[in-house]
Amino acid sequence: DFSSTLNVLRHSGVMFTIVIKSFNEIYDKYSKEEADNLKNTFTNKLYLLSPDLNTLNEISQACGIGAIVDDHEIPLVTVEELKTFKIFEAIAIVPRMMPFRTKLLPYYAMKNKNVV
DSSP states (O other): OHHHHHHHHHHTTOOOOOOOSOTHHHHHHSOHHHHHHHHHHOOSEEEOOOOOHHHHHHHHHHHOEEEEETTEEEESSOHHHHHTOOTTEEEEEOTTSOOEEEEOOOHHHHTTTTOO
16 A cells, blocks of 8 residues: 555655645545555645645644633634745644744745755
8 A cells, every 4th residue: 555655665765745735635545544544654744735624724733732811722823824824935844843834945046045
């Protein structure tokens, strides 16, 4: 299966980038168990934009809680914020690190900055 293949490749030092618009794309193609395994295989996640409410909720929850007000948890990044990201804005979710919001440098600007 695809998840096992990705795990073998990852342990062999092969790096890959998989791009999806929403987590539902995985659930549409694979069984729930396979889809969950695939999502767990993707340890680094870079959120750019998604129209899917389930994906937005999952990313918001993965970012954590920013405050608790009157026994109500306020997310660090709300679904509404995620819906309205501007071009080149991103959230990186990396294991053993707090999620962080950043602005990406477009490839056409890199050649002028001597970035490798």
